[in-house]
Amino acid sequence: MRYRYFPGCTLKGQAKNMENTTMAAASALGIELVELEEWQCCGAVYPLYEDELISLLSPVRTLAAAEGEPLVSLCAACHHVLKRAQELMQRNEEARDKVTDYLEIEYKGEGRVLHFLEVLRDDLGFDKLAEMIKKPLEGKKVAAYYGCLLLRPSKVMQFDDPENPTIMEDFIKALGAEVVKSPYRTECCGAYLSVTEEGVARDTVAKILQSARNAGAEALITACPLCRYNLENCAADDGKEPVQVYYFSELLAEALGLQYKQLMAEAKERRRVASDSK
Amino acid sequence: MPRTGVFLCHCGSNIAGTVNIDQTIEASRNFPGVVHVDEYRYLCSEMGQDIIKKAIEDNNLDRVVVGTCSPRMHENTFRKAAAEAGLNPYLLEVANIREHCSWVHKDMEEGTPKAIALLRAAAAKVALNEALEAPKLEVEKRALVIGGGIAGIQAALDIAEAGYPVDIVEREPSIGGRMAQLEKTFPTLDCSACILTPKMVEAAQHPNINLITYAEVEEVNGFVGQFDVKIKQKARYVDPVKCTGCGICWEKCPAKAPSEFEMGLAKRKSIYVPFAQAVPMVPVIDKETCLYFRKGRCQICEKECPPQAIDYEQQDEIIERRYGAIVVATGFDQMDPSIYGEYGYGQHPDILTGLEFERLFNASGPTGGKVVRLSDGKPPKKVVFIQCVGSRDKARGMNYCSKICCMFTAKQAILLKEKLPDAKSYVFYIDVRTAGKGYEEFQRRAAEEYDVAYLRGQVGKIFPEGDHLVVHGVDSLSGKVVDIKADMVVLSAASIARADAPELGRKIGINTDSYNFFNEAHPKLKPVETHTAGIFIAGACQTPKDIPDTVAQASAAAVKAVGLLSKEMLQGEACTAEVDEAECSGCLHCVAVCPYTAIDAKEIEERYGDGTLKRTVAEVNPALCQGCGSCSAICRSGSINQKGFSNEQILAEVDAICLQR
Numbered sequence: 033m034r035y036r037y038f039p040g041c042t043l044k045g046q047a048k049n050m051e052n053t054t055m056a057a058a059s060a061l062g063i064e065l066v067e068l069e070e071w072q073c074c075g076a077v078y079p080l081y082e083d084e085l086i087s088l089l090s091p092v093r094t095l096a097a098a099e100g101e102p103l104v105s106l107c108a109a110c111h112h113v114l115k116r117a118q119e120l121m122q123r124n125e126e127a128r129d130k131v132t133d134y135l136e137i138e139y140k141g142e143g144r145v146l147h148f149l150e151v152l153r154d155d156l157g158f159d160k161l162a163e164m165i166k167k168p169l170e171g172k173k174v175a176a177y178y179g180c181l182l183l184r185p186s187k188v189m190q191f192d193d194p195e196n197p198t199i200m201e202d203f204i205k206a207l208g209a210e211v212v213k214s215p216y217r218t219e220c221c222g223a224y225l226s227v228t229e230e231g232v233a234r235d236t237v238a239k240i241l242q243s244a245r246n247a248g249a250e251a252l253i254t255a256c257p258l259c260r261y262n263l264e265n266c267a268a269d270d271g272k273e274p275v276q277v278y279y280f281s282e283l284l285a286e287a288l289g290l291q292y293k294q295l296m297a298e299a300k301e302r303r304r305v306a307s308d309s310k
Numbered sequence: 311m312p313r314t315g316v317f318l319c320h321c322g323s324n325i326a327g328t329v330n331i332d333q334t335i336e337a338s339r340n341f342p343g344v345v346h347v348d349e350y351r352y353l354c355s356e357m358g359q360d361i362i363k364k365a366i367e368d369n370n371l372d373r374v375v376v377g378t379c380s381p382r383m384h385e386n387t388f389r390k391a392a393a394e395a396g397l398n399p400y401l402l403e404v405a406n407i408r409e410h411c412s413w414v415h416k417d418m419e420e421g422t423p424k425a426i427a428l429l430r431a432a433a434a435k436v437a438l439n440e441a442l443e444a445p446k447l448e449v450e451k452r453a454l455v456i457g458g459g460i461a462g463i464q465a466a467l468d469i470a471e472a473g474y475p476v477d478i479v480e481r482e483p484s485i486g487g488r489m490a491q492l493e494k495t496f497p498t499l500d501c502s503a504c505i506l507t508p509k510m511v512e513a514a515q516h517p518n519i520n521l522i523t524y525a526e527v528e529e530v531n532g533f534v535g536q537f538d539v540k541i542k543q544k545a546r547y548v549d550p551v552k553c554t555g556c557g558i559c560w561e562k563c564p565a566k567a568p569s570e571f572e573m574g575l576a577k578r579k580s581i582y583v584p585f586a587q588a589v590p591m592v593p594v595i596d597k598e599t600c601l602y603f604r605k606g607r608c609q610i611c612e613k614e615c616p617p618q619a620i621d622y623e624q625q626d627e628i629i630e631r632r633y634g635a636i637v638v639a640t641g642f643d644q645m646d647p648s649i650y651g652e653y654g655y656g657q658h659p660d661i662l663t664g665l666e667f668e669r670l671f672n673a674s675g676p677t678g679g680k681v682v683r684l685s686d687g688k689p690p691k692k693v694v695f696i697q698c699v700g701s702r703d704k705a706r707g708m709n710y711c712s713k714i715c716c717m718f719t720a721k722q723a724i725l726l727k728e729k730l731p732d733a734k735s736y737v738f739y740i741d742v743r744t745a746g747k748g749y750e751e752f753q754r755r756a757a758e759e760y761d762v763a764y765l766r767g768q769v770g771k772i773f774p775e776g777d778h779l780v781v782h783g784v785d786s787l788s789g790k791v792v793d794i795k796a797d798m799v800v801l802s803a804a805s806i807a808r809a810d811a812p813e814l815g816r817k818i819g820i821n822t823d824s825y826n827f828f829n830e831a832h833p834k835l836k837p838v839e840t841h842t843a844g845i846f847i848a849g850a851c852q853t854p855k856d857i858p859d860t861v862a863q864a865s866a867a868a869v870k871a872v873g874l875l876s877k878e879m880l881q882g883e884a885c886t887a888e889v890d891e892a893e894c895s896g897c898l899h900c901v902a903v904c905p906y907t908a909i910d911a912k913e914i915e916e917r918y919g920d921g922t923l924k925r926t927v928a929e930v931n932p933a934l935c936q937g938c939g940s941c942s943a944i945c946r947s948g949s950i951n952q953k954g955f956s957n958e959q960i961l962a963e964v965d966a967i968c969l970q971r
Binding site for chain 1: 668
């Protein structure tokens with residue numbers, strides 16, 4: 033199974049751990065992720081206006097660079113922008129002509145654009161994944177946190193039912209862990225309000241973490257660097273044992289028996305740095 | 311040369327506003343065969359018709375063209391006027407210069423030449439028209455009602471009372487329909503069973519009504535006055551003549567299945583009647599769950615039945631019967647709200663639909679009439695009702711308002727407070743819509759006297775937390791997000807058409823709208839008729855409606871059916887197809903395309919040289935032909951002509967439009 037891989041900026045910095053663990057897991061699973069050469073920004077935020085085409089130049093160049101091969105990303109925000117840019121290129125001929133004329137490339141919206149979780153679900157299959165797990169996370173109570181970017185707008189993202197998604201729960205099950213269903217798993221994490229209105233983000237994060245803890249979760253997985261940032265940095269210390277936040281790929285690597293200690297040490301260090309900076 | 315008269319209608323300014331009448335008159339004078347032209351402000355009025363009649367007599371006209379609205383509106387009016395003046399009504403043509411012309415063009419520059427072209431075509435066609443006679447058809451004096459809910463029962467009773475025999479075909483083992491499932495009815499809170507069961511019994515005992523329960527319509531052929539219907543009587547495995555309805559069989563039966571009548575909230579036996587007041591009180595055996603049918607042993611019902619009415623050998627039977635009129639009253643279903651992931655329906659026993667919640671109030675329902683949580687059997691303290699689940703939702707549900715939910719929710723909230731005075735109800739709504747006699751007052755009573763809190767807003771999420779269901783929504787009037795710790799949640803799921811309504815529609819020859827509800831012939835003026843003569847609709851199979859509207863519509867449909875059955879003879883279609891046997895090659899493509907099975911093959915003998923030759927040709931049965939024109943269009947040799955629309959007439963129209971531009 034060969035895929036083109038688009039990392040995006042965060043995966044080389046703040047979310048380095050998501051890339052490391054995914055790469056290790058992918059090779060253990062026989063999934064080849066070939067990083068695009070000279071890749072650039074995904075566009076960061078999908079434009080709110082359909083005629084704001086300038087923001088689409090970068091993602092469309094990325095899409096075309098995959099040369100029709102399936103394009104995989106890990107960061108929920110990157111995947112969101114790429115998937116939506118592709119859908120616009122397929123649907124709106126006028127926008128497509130303008131963008132591709134400007135870029136002087138040929139692109140008609142071809143190729144699959146996938147999040148790595150979709151590769152695991154649709155191409156590898158969670159049943160197959162479960163068979164390949166070496167160290168099942170038995171007894172570990174894990175809740176999924178989806179956020180918004182992977183799910184909505186659901187008709188474009190085609191990721192899962194936006195109100196009642198199951199992909200991450202099925203993933204957790206495949207790792208051998210115990211699934212905890214947390215009611216706030218699709219609520220907003222506060223997004224960029226953690227920068228401008230931190231109080232709002234603190235309230236939303238508190239709800240998400242409390243509801244996960246009340247449901248009995250020890251750990252929470254996410255596929256979004258921003259969600260993780262907020263969940264860790266906007267969490268209030270109420271003296272109780274905090275719910276640990278992981279990238280989905282960290283638990284995947286752990287369940288596959290890969291460099292477990294090293295990965296965990298890195299994660300711990302990162303959390304220490306984060307809490308020092310608060 | 312014909313003597314044709316052309317008459318133009320202004321239709322107030324409907325036509326005259328976009329068509330220059332004076333210019334059109336001048337142009338019409340020059341059409342071949344036209345000897346008289348006149349105009350009037352409203353040609354369909356009595357004065358207007360008199361102008362036509364007088365002109366026919368004074369000018370000795372033998373052809374008439376009227377330039378008016380669509381022939382669907384007034385063709386019959388003008389044909390009648392022509393007939394009164396002694397002219398064969400089929401020698402009159404309508405040029406539709408309103409719907410096809412003045413209403414779709416902006417100004418006289420576009421409208422006038424178009425009107426002239428349409429009139430020229432009509433004048434060219436009418437010159438070739440022939441006098442036609444509509445055949446007379448017999449009427450079978452018996453009606454069929456499909457569906458035995460309150461709509462079907464009411465329609466059947468009214469038809470029967472008028473003196474005509476009527477059969478009710480009901481799919482379920484008992485008549486009664488949705489109304490039988492209800493505990494109370496709004497806005498008077500009378501007990502549903504108390505007002506319905508007398509009607510069910512009356513229908514069963516009426517000498518003119520024949521109940522065919524546990525049966526479905528298989529096939530409908532024929533036409534108004536003479537519908538030939540095949541009805542499949544499903545095997546009950548119980549002899550209805552011997553059965554006394556004593557109930558021993560279903561008491562002793564060891565196998566169980568979810569009860570359809572209880573919306574799956576309770577079990578019934580494999581041999582069962584759907585509910586205690588079932589009519590007829592004759593059980594059926596559900597083959598899927600019956601131990602004898604599944605595993606070949608048990609037969610307890612057979613051993614225990616005192617009159618020995620059990621008959622495992624019974625087979626499905628086809629009943630064939632002719633009817634003069636059909637009333638379709640097949641009712642509605644409730645949408646499955648599980649597509650709304652945020653409400654969690656189906657994932658928690660205390661999240662119910664309105665119809666499921668209704669059953670909890672009923673003394674013979676799944677909880678014996680106790681309103682309790684199905685999870686732990688405790689009475690609820692807080693119940694949240696959510697409106698418009700699937701209704702008024704363009705994105706994921708139906709665009710329409712289901713009409714009954716605001717009222718049944720107010721009813722259930724009142725009933726809840728009366729049963730459990732400590733319970734508190736909350737209603738999330740988009741708008742409260744309670745138009746109807748006594749309805750608004752009823753809903754206000756719920757809000758003001760029964761402590762029901764109405765919250766204008768929507769719910770984003772329902773999730774279990776401990777013993778409760780947290781309803782996370784917004785009260786848009788205060789602008790606040792609210793979390794209600796509820797004990798039960800009731801979803802007002804949309805009322806939707808029966809899933810198999812389009813299939814039934816195809817069988818009987820009536821069409822459905824984009825939601826699969828049956829279409830009426832005219833939304834205002836023909837609310838119970840369909841586009842197929844002799845077939846009428848009543849109740850929620852047309853669109854969601856409450857009991858008063860359903861009963862009113864059922865009586866209306868019955869009157870229409872009775873009006874039809876009371877006629878000695880019906881006038882048939884005059885514009886039927888006819889085959890020129892000399893030209894017909896016998897390919898029989900026409901047989902395949904005829905929607906009315908009006909064409910058959912026939913053998914004819916022809917002289918050929920010295921001997922004779924047998925060959926096949928097509929033959930049209932004029933009694934069945936509805937004049938649709940399909941055969942004439944597909945005929946390769948042009949040997950089928952439709953009277954009134956012959957190939958020559960159509961080509962004359964085309965020439966008149968194309969050649970003289």
